[in-house]
Structures are given as C-alpha cells and as structure tokens.
Amino acid sequence: MNGHFIQNRIGQVEAAELANVGSSYLVPKDGTPILGLIQDHVVSGVLLTVRDTFLDKQEFMQLLLSAFAQTTQRIKMPPPAIIHPRKLWTGKQIVTAIVQNCSPKNAHLINLTAKAKTSVNCWKVDGHDAPKLEMSESEVIFCRGALVNGVLDKAHYGATQYGLIHCCFELYGHKVATKIMSCFSRCFTTYLQSHGFSLGVADILVKEEANKKRKEIIKALRKEGDNVVRKTFGLSDDAPKLKLKHVLASAYNNARRETTDVKMYDFTMKQTIGKLNDKINEACIPDGLIRRFPQNSLQLMIQSGAKGSAVNAIQISCALGQIELEGQRPPLSATGRTLPSFHSFDTTPRAGGFVDQRFLTGINPQELFFHTMAGREGLIDTAVKTSRSGYLQRCIIKHLEGITVQYDGTCRDHDGSVMQFRYGEDGFDVGKATFMNPKQFPFLYENLAAVRDLEPKNK
Template sequence: GVIPQPAILKPRPRWTGKQLISMVIPKEVSLHNGNDKKEDAPLKDEGILIQAGQLMYGLPTKKIVGAAAGGIVHISYNELGAEGAMAFLNGVQQVVTYWLLNNGHSIGIGDTIPDKATIEKVQVHIDEEKAEVARLTAMATANELEALPGMNVRATFENKVSMALNQARDKAGTTTQRSLKDSNNAVTMASSGSKGSSINISQMTALVGQQIVEGKRIPFGFKYRTLPHFTKDDYSPEARGFVENSYLRGLTPSEFFFHAMAGREGLIDTAVKTAETGYIQRRLVKALEDLSARYDGTVRNSLGDVVQFLYGEDGLDAMCIEKQKLGILNMSNAAFKAKYRLDLANPPEWFKQDYEFGNELTGDRPSMALLDTEWEALLKDRQVIRQINKAKMNEEMMQLPLNITRIIESAK
C-alpha cells in the first residue's frame, strides 16, 4: 500500500498503530460495531468504526478480524471475493508479525496480583454473601424458609445458596477487573480475544468460586458430610465446595480436593462428549450427504424428491447474510419525515447550496410528484419491515443478504 501522511508531525514524523492497520484494510470495507451493552466511546477506544478502509477508533479484536459473521474477513469476501479476503489476511499477518518482533508479549505472576484495596473489597463481598448463606441456613433450620414454586424446601435452600455464592464470585470478579490496568497482559489477552476470559482472570486474582459436580454443590460422599474434615450435617459454603481463595493465594487441602472433583468431572465429560458429538455428526452427514440446492431453488435428494421448495425457506445464501442496524423501525414519524422527506416547494437551505441543480428543482412539479411517490413508497416499505420484524419486538438489527449502508456509501 501507499504510506499515508504521518498523524504526528512534531517533533518527528510518527505514524499511529491505527494508520498501520488501516494500510491493510481494503477501502471497500466500512464497519461500525457498537460496544456490547454500552454506547460507543471513541475517547476510550470502545466499539469500533472503520470508514472506507480507515480505522477511525476502536480495537480490532477476534470478533472483528476473526472467523466471525460481519467481521472484516466476511465483508472483504462479500465485497472483493476470495482474493480480497486473502490479501487482507496476508497483510494483517505481516503487520502483526513485525509488530510482535518489536513489541513482544509475555504474561507473568505480576499480572495476577491485585492491590491491597482490591483484596479487602473482595473479602467484603465474600463475607457479605457468607453471612447471607448463614441467614438462609438458620431460616431453613427453623423451618421458616418458604418453598419456591415447583420446589421443595431443600431445593429452594440450595437454589438460594447457589445464587448468593455466585453473586460473591461475580461481585469479586467485577471489582478485580476494574482494579487491573488496561496495560495488564492478562486483560489485553482477554479483551482482544486471543486467549482467556474475564472469568479466568477473576479466578486467578480474586476467588475460584463454587465447585460444581453433576450440576449441584459437592454432594455428601461420606455419611452426612463431604469429607471427614467437616462435622456432620454441615451445609456451610466451605463444607460444600466453595473455594474462597484465588489461584494466586493457593487453595486449602479441602478446597483443592473439591476442585479436583469438579475438574475430574470436566475431563470425563469432555471425553464422553467428543465421542458422542462425533457420532451424531457422522449420522447427520450420512443422512444429508445426497441433498443439494438445485437451479430451480428447491432442495432435492439423489432421487429428485423435493425436501424443501425453497432452500432454507427463504432462498438466501447464509454466506452473504450480514446483521445490520436499520435505524428506522423505532424512529418516530416526525423524525422519519425530517430525515427522509424532501419538500421541493419549501426545500432546506443546504439543498440549494450543496446541489448543482438545487435552484432549478425548487418548485418543479414533475420532480415534486416523483418525490411524493417515493415518500409514499418509503412509508409503505417501513410498515412492511415493521410487520416482518414484529416477532423481534421491533429490534433495529436485522439479518439481510445485502448491506444497504455500504451499497449507498460506495455509490456516492
């Protein structure tokens, strides 16, 4: 690509990382992805905006660059075909390899050590929820616990205790996440999507949390207790597999044992699942291998029997479908009119100034009739889309086989 003008000119010319990445993004790619559950925050680099191949703000994470629907690879393939997608992947690989040679990346124990204030806050969260469990235990013992619908008292007790302990884990995890800097290597890996997650970080730093075997807290393996280290009929968190230490601090012998129990179940489960899912997939492949989508749009088997009259019931190729924000479904009629209605009898000032034939078109009857027809069509179309999207409670996002915004942008 062509080396762009440096973003920083003084004291010496310098290029930003965003300019570097923009050099390998095809100019046909435009992408706007809001941050989950939050509004875009360009100053914090949250969310992402790519305009005509230029990365304006945001971090290209696994979701944006990886094998995900609506990512850069997907858009490049849809716009430029396999060659374009390959050129982007090759370019990114080269840029990232050279960047890693200069920059490097490592992770150490230091990345999991929280500050003193965080440790104290985490302990407060644990103590609060342990007090809540003690209160629930006292209520259940005194027969004051009201059973939830469809459950007996014992199941209700277990349900409420699990909720309290999970809350301790979540609160402690959130506190820890906030205390770690953005430059923390573990956080960098989790947020970019290369390895690990926020749960892994909170288990290393704050607490490991409740251990689960067969979907429940650790059961009584001995008579009325989990291990001989506890008294009989002990329903407290630590006696039933709650690990309040982090991996950094280390586990007590009983916590270690419970953790090994849950880990063992996980290993067995994985081994069994692999064989099971593999066999299910094989049976599916064997049953469906003679189906094909024909040129008349039907799906038929090798004998020509019709299985579907229209492929996927909508005839759309899943490769081309992109999730898009329409922005018109929940818009008020007044806002919709202000944005999309052009009244030539009384046009806005910008129309006369910005358009070459703005003055000639003002008050032109044939053009007015044409725009009125278009406006009526727009209103009808919006109503149709609202009807189609009714099941999704008028969500602004829709899965469509063409990216409308990009078509308009590239046609300008």
C-alpha cells in the same frame, strides 16, 4: 536451516493460494466466517492500533514491508500524522495502508462503522465515568479505507461476523479478504517481535483496599451457613447449632422420600453465597487490580478476545467460587459429609463445596479436592461427548448426502422425492445472504458504489 524454513513457509503460502482457501471463507451452515487471526495476532493488533502508538519512518516502513513481503506491487504510503519536531506515523495508519493497498485498483474504498470487542469500560480512568461509545476506542470507524478511530481486535480480523475482513469479503471477494488477513498476520507478527509481550505477577495482584474488602466479604460469607438453615426451615434466630444439625439430618434422611427441603436448602444457599461471591468479584476485577487495561497483559488478552475469560481472572485474583457436580453442590455421604475432614451435617459454605480461596495465594487440600472433582467431571463429559457427537454428525451427513437442489428449484432425495419446494424454505444461498439483515443495511448503503461496481464481476 533458516533458509530451508523460509522456503518451506513460502511454499505453504503459495500452496494455500493455489488451494483457493478463501472460497471456503464462510461456513455453509449459518454464513459465519471460519478464517480468522488468533492469540498473538489479536494482542499485537490491539497494541498497534491504540491511540498512543507512534512509529518513526524506519519502524513504519519495516512493518509495511513485512506486511507486503509476498507481493511485488507498488505500495502507496500515507503521509505522517505528526510532522514536527519529527515525522511520526500512528499504528492506525499501518492498517490504513494495508487496507488501501490490498483493495482492488480504482475500487471504491470501504466505509465501516462498527464496535470493537473491547468494551467501553476498558477505557475508564480512575475517578471518572466510562467514556461514551461515540468516538471512543471501542467504536471502529473506517472512512474510504482509512482507519479513523478505534482499536482492531478479534471482532474485526477474527472468525467473527460483520468485522472488517467479512465486510471486505462481501465488497471485494475472497481474494482481497484473504490478502488483507495475510498482510495483517505478517505485520502483527513483526510488530510483536520488536515490541514484546509477557504476563507477570503484577497483572494479577489486587490493591490493598480491594483485598481488605474481599477479606471482609469472605468473613461475612463464612457465617452465612447457619442463617441459610434458619431461613430455609423457618427456625428462630436464637436456635442452637445442635438444633440446626438435627433439622438438616432429618431433611437429608427424608430426601429419599422425595421431599423438597434439601432442594430448597441448596437453592437458598447458592443464592445467598452467589450474591456475596459477586461482591468479591466486583471489588477485585477490574477496578481493584494494581495494573489496569491496556497495561495489564492478562486483561488485554481477555478483553480483546485473544485468550482466556473473565472466569480465569476471577479464579486467579478473587476466589474459585462454588464447585458444582452435575449442576448441584457436592453430594453428602451416608455420614452426612462431603469429605471426611468435615463434621457431619456441617452448615458452613466451605463444607458444601464453596471455595473462598484463590490461585494467587493458594488453596487448601479440601479445596483442591473439590476443584479436582469438578475438573474430572469436565474431562469425562468432553471425552464422552466427542465420540457421541461425532457419530451423530456422521449419521446425519450420511442421510443428507443424497439431497440436491434441482433445476426446478426443489430439494430432492436420491430417488426424486421432494424434501423442500425451495431450498431452506426461502430459496436463499446462506453464503450470499449474510448481509441481508436490517442491521447491515446502513453498511450496504454507505458502500453502495462498491456493491454496484463489483456485482457483475462476482457473477
């Protein structure tokens, strides 16, 4: 069974190489890469290239062998980073070995200075300021094909512009770029098999002080409803609750006559609650978490770009926040309430769809109902948009398929009528002009020898 599976995998790799996949590495639309490693590979790549990852000779050779499993070439191995008391190699040297062995023979090796997706604030230590970008793990530096500094994440082997793979594609062509990516893929998979990676409850728990601060802010937030009504409608601070309810009721009844009072009330409520909600998030993430990056698996996934977003972490550990339908707070029924379980014209943020509960400690039935309403809207939007955008794209393609670039440099329709006198009004091939950008000129200058050497071969 295993042998059959391995044969199939090798067959797939060979088929991919025969299919010349790398020729379509860039999207013709805007010149951004379409190939890239995802999810587990990104996590593994970060764990492998952080500064405290060391490998003995056996581990290093195993990873190097797995990376070049498809080739029969002679592999050059870098010397160990630490010699005494025992020989150890760093995870960065694995990347160095892959890039140097995949680069064309006698080619000028790549020089690259770029940023990682992982922010500088991730490397902050409690009680100290965040480090400067220079020579931090968020600054990726390649010198003559060697990874000198920084962690590699989605920004460098994902489907992102101006990363390591994209730069190698520009200097050495698509075969080298796809070969490096394939070697990374096999190496990262093998490393994760022996290292392991899992997410537990410890990754979403917040410290006692942070939780205390969160509860204090929520307590203050729940009382803000009356203050917002007073502020919006210009009432005195000692106005009774009944007066507030009457003012709200008359505002909503007049809303059919196109008054701006309700819009102003919603805007003020959103603004007031939003500021307090931001304070809750700041108190808990990332400084309030018990585990910090990179020991925190959830934060590792989010910060490196493997999977998830800050919103996911906030909804788990902090609060769900304001639920919105069609960009507005949940609408009131004829009786003046969002759900039957609230009083008519209730001023509290909770009655208007604000959820101060979180997934970690559970949410109430009313909160769940609001959350489900927003989820349903998202699903319907997605389902409707896919059919419409698909048909629209088909229409556009059918109208444009007859347009070609002629020998005189003009773009003409099927009947010879001129669409453009020069393709794209500038005559640039999008796939070959991605590095014609002032921000990328320093990279081209640093690799001038490689650009000059391979220019005739590309033609």
